[in-house]
Amino acid sequence: MYGPDKDTLFPLAHHKKLCFLKNLVNHPGIEVGDYTYYDDLEDVQNFMRNVKYHFDFTGDKLKIGKFCMIASGVSFIMNGANHLTDAISTYPFAIFGNGWEDAMEDKVYPYKGDTVIGNDVWVGHNATITAGIKIGDGAIIATNTTVVNDVEPYSIVGGNPAKLIRYRFPQEKIDELLKLKWWDWDISKITQNLTLLTGNDLTKISSISE
Template sequence: MFDFTGDRLVIGKFCMIASGVEFVMNGANHLSDAVSAYPFAVFGGDWAEAMAGKAYPTKGDTRVGNDVWIGYRATIMPGVTIGDGAIIGACAVVTRDVPPYTIVGGNPARVIRPRFDAATTARLLALAWWHWPVEKITRHVALLTGDVDAFLAAAESEVRAGPTYPSTP
């Protein structure tokens, strides 16, 4: 609706974004410390100078981490960062940053619970499987959709063993 403000929407890899999800960007922000929040200047003409010497507030880029699930009709407000592995509940209104591997829901969105304990979350973040080559993801795909401890054991074991390369004839 308003002029582009230069903010960006950055979405990581392997994200699931349901239908009806909305990302509100900084162009929708308005003055809140003035007498009126109405955007007079966007209509030009005699009102073109209404914002002279003023600027609409900005909250920076909106970032969605990797392996994030955003539920049906969720709304993500400007400048929010959603951490890797987070789950956003259906119809949630996300007004604040969401930590990695955390489930949030409601309006405004609140933490429902972490997906894993802090140590497991740290291990998953260190592995950053979403940056692996597709062949490595394919080797682990059954574990990625299964038990977290089994996945971590296999992935960390492979890291300790070092990279494997296909043999050449």
């Protein structure tokens, strides 16, 4: 066998609070890679509720890579939450109409682009990811962190706002891992190399040929 079925919703028998996320989401603006899971203390349907202000008219996407781990309570704040910040008032007058509909004439709300989570990213309990953020492969987002700036690959960040705690590996090893892209291997190859992937011998894992 080569691991669990990536196309099943609940990969753990008799446990309905962890799901393979791509099989749960049904929103055209959300893309999720294989084997990425969401673990919720109450109900996995909470994931969709926690992608907030994701309105069709904003056109932004939430893109999550493969083999990510997303804990309970993680929130994604999308571009629909943005208000004017360089105006005298941040109040969204125009949405209420009744004589206020022209308030945004010749103006646009801030737009920060797609929110992109790389591969093999661990997002801890109750973390918040704001609109347009890019989180690199292999990064770790600590519990209760609020991410307002991009996160580098294989870094660990925490706090509000998020600050760099440390890098997981030396830069030369990070470069090797980013080139290796183990998450794109065939699942049989991943299965055959599980002991290396769960170890810390970077020399051995980096030496594996395609």
